[in-house]
Amino acid sequence: MKARFAKFVEAGYAQSYDWAQEAWHLLDLKAYADSGETYLEAASKFNNYTFVCEAADSFYFGGDLDRALSSARDCIKQAEGKEKSAGTIASARARIADALNQRGVYEEALSQITQALVTEPNNASFLDTKARALYGAGRYAESATASKAAIQASDGKYGWMHFQLGLAYFKLRDWESAKDSFERAANLDPNDPEAAYNVAASYQNMHSRRDAIAWYKQVISRDATYAQKNDVAGSIADLERQLQQQ
Secondary structure (H helix, E strand, O other): OOHHHHHHHHOOOOOHHHHHHHHHHHHHOOOHHHHHHHHHHHHHHHOOHHHHHHHHHHHHHOOOHHHHHHHHHHHHHHHOOOOOOHHHHHHHHHHHHHHHHHOOOHHHHHHHHHHHHHHOOOOHHHHHHHHHHHHHOOOHHHHHHHHHHHHHHOOOOOHHHHHHHHHHHHHOOOHHHHHHHHHHHHHHOOOOHHHHHHHHHHHHHOOOHHHHHHHHHHHHHHOOOOOOHHHHHHHHHHHHHHHHOO
């Protein structure tokens, strides 16, 4: 807690909205742990479960998945049975699913996000989280279906959703569809080297060597310090050699 706000609290002036404002201010400063702690202290003082839910988000954004998970679970426990709490509970379940996806606990992540989608079936972010859980669980066809639903719900504006769809198609060895999805992702984010790399890899699997070369070159033009730069250069050289031998 910042000294200025601490003095305000000690003077007895701070109301619940003051605590919320302070937590938001800390979040804006990227002081994620402090923001989460402020929300939790506010929750204990004012018996407001929404503050616990906000704390979960703060901890999540700060990368503290343990506290994000525990706060989100507390949020659900405290919110259950409360009037107009369904949306808050759904968001907490989605946050749990996001965290579990990062830890590779895909089946439980899928359980949580499936329950969240009962409340908000057209939530694009929730659908994307479901797609990632299904992908992690190796259920690639179902992951593709969830990704397409996420893309439709968001009007196709997020490159990462097209990228996730491309990953599922790639696993399914549907190179044409993978290429299309990765290319949409690459066009939506002209600075993304990974999308360009995956377009190239898809073309390479389709034996479209010239197109693969062009996209591999885009990888380097997008990021001159790309981690796999040497591998990309090697792929370009191999493909050019194959073209010369035709």
